[in-house]
Each structure stands twice: as C-alpha cells, then as structure tokens.
Amino acid sequence: MTTDSDLFQDALGELGDVRPLAQERKVALKKGDASSKVNQRARRAAATEEPASELNPLAGEFVQPVDPWDPLEFKRDGVQNGVYRNLRLGKYQVDARLDLHRHTVEMARRAVFEFVRDCLEADVRCALITHGKGEGRKHPALLKSCVNAWLPQLPEVLAFHSAQKQHGGLGATYVLLRKSERKRQDNLERHQRRR
Template identity: 35%
Template sequence: MSKNEKLSAEEKALFRGLMSGTRQLSQDTIVHKPPRKKFNQVPVKRLLSEQMDASHYFSDEFQPLLASEGAVRYVRSDVSHYELKKLRRGDFTPEIFLDLHGLTQKQAKQELGALIAACRREHIFCASVMHGHGKHILKQQTPLWLAQHPWVMAFHQAPKLFGGDAALLVLIEVEEWLPPELP
C-alpha cells in the first residue's frame, strides 16, 4: 500500500474496532540524548594557523649544504648518522604520506608545513613526501625546504617500496607523549 492510497470507510471502521480496548504505551525507558560533539577533531581555524606557522620556515633564497653525490639525504647535526642509515635501508615505515604532484611551489610549502604540524600533533615519527619527477622543480626544492625546518631530524631518498627517487622519507622530531595528569 502506498502513501497516496486512501483507506475506505470500511477499513477505517475495522481498524478502530480492532484497536478498541487498547491503551497508548508510555515510553519511559529510552531517553534520546542529543549527539555529542567530537572532541578529537581539531578546529579548522587551528589547522590553518598551524599550517601557516609551520610553512614560514621555508625560504627559496636560503640554500642549505646538502650532499651533492649519491641519493638525496640530510641529517641534522645533533642526530646520529645511524638514523640516516636506517632510513636508507627502509627500517622506518612511514605512517603518513604526502603527495605533492600537481601543486605549485607555494602550495607545496604549505602542505609540507601542514604535514610537519600534523606529525607533531599526532606523534608520527616517519613520513613520506612524494614529490615526483616532473620538471624537477619540486624534486629540487623539497629537500632544500625540509633541511631548513627545525623539526626535521633527517631525510633520505625513499626505498623503491615507498617511491624510490620520486619520494623522500622524513624523520620528524615529536614531543614525548605524556599521559594527562589526574586531579
């Protein structure tokens, strides 16, 4: 029976006859609560400010001294070279991936800043940045930008499994997680 069909007078009388002597149930066991706001979502305004704050480290004019021979690599002076070796061997598995294909340099800087901020916020230690081959603009600029950021501990050309020479594995310094204090 569709909603548009009307009941005949005979059907209505039959229904009323069957329902005579019944009483309406009171619903007292289920209380519908309004849906709660999720607290683990970060407000959009905060995300945008983190993205802009983290991307201001990247300059096109500053040229850090990177190894010119072999694979693209960098290790901060206070970090062990063994970490770089582990990156090269593929001992670290990236937990987050950033694809820069098709982005302008400005967009790529902002996305790199957002990636680093997200890694620190989510306590992610290793990330993969896929810059691709293309015209080699992002391939050349991405390592220069990453070497300037104070939270980047090291990066190395990714193993074949994670993109080979079209990607970088990046180690990011994260704050040590402490459980919240109980009152």
C-alpha cells in the same frame, strides 16, 4: 526546471541553523587510513587562498636545483648513524604520507609546512613525501629541489633521504621527525621508572 543545487539549497533552508563542521588539524593514525586523510587535509590547506600560517618559515624564493636522478640526503648533528642508515634503507614504518603531485610550488610549500606540523602533533616519527622526479619538464625536478631546500629549514626534521624503490624511489623522500614534547615526556618517565 529544478536542479540538484536548488533542491540542496531548499533542504538547507528548511534545516535552519546550518554550520560547517570544525576541522581537526591532526594526522589520522588508523592503519591504512592515515596517508589518505593526511593527503586530503594537505591538499585542502594548500588549495585555499588564505596563507596556511603567517609563521611558515619556508623560503619560497631561490632554490638550488637538484638533478632528477640525484638522491636527497640530510642528517642533523646528533642523529645516530644507525638511525640514519635505517631511515635510508626504509626500515622504519611510514606513519603518514604527503603526495605533492599536481601542486604548484606555493601549494607545496604550504602543504609541506602543514604536513610536518600535523605529523609532530600526532607523534608521527617517520613520514613519506612524494614529490616526483620531475623528468622531462621545463624546470626538471622543481618540487624535488624545493623539498630538498625546505626540509632542513624546519627544526622538527631530524633527517631525510630519498626513498627505497617500493616507496617511490628518487621521486619520494623519507622524513624522520623529532619526538613531540608529549612523547619525550613519556620516554623520560618510562626510563626513570626502570632505575
């Protein structure tokens, strides 16, 4: 009896030189499409056995536990209070999303690192990471606690805050990222022309 797998292998053999497609490492920015593509890429990266990057600075040892009902909040020096308030109130457009549900801690660590790096390459300024509250678990709020510990370790992260109810509430976090070098250069040129 011939299976679908056998038919597929026969078809590949007839084609000759078959290679997997190269994958881009950028966040897709098409409206309505961005979050699903980022999630798929992050899950693929997290599910692979190879390390996402040997340069991943996120510490994976001890993480200070956070209560499932505690809001997450962080702001680097130099971030204006008005900018942080707008982030906290969910006033910025979320251009990329990462869902960490069903991730192990190590998968989540890799996924968060890759996600922030991809967002920076794609000039995403505001992203949303959904980690869940972790209520009623053996280790409550484990991924939430990890996200709270990891994000300040990344210099690209300027600020973060627990999301508004419509974006996941205490089970999700808005992340404000610094501008990429390309965006920074564009702004510099735009402001110099005005003078």
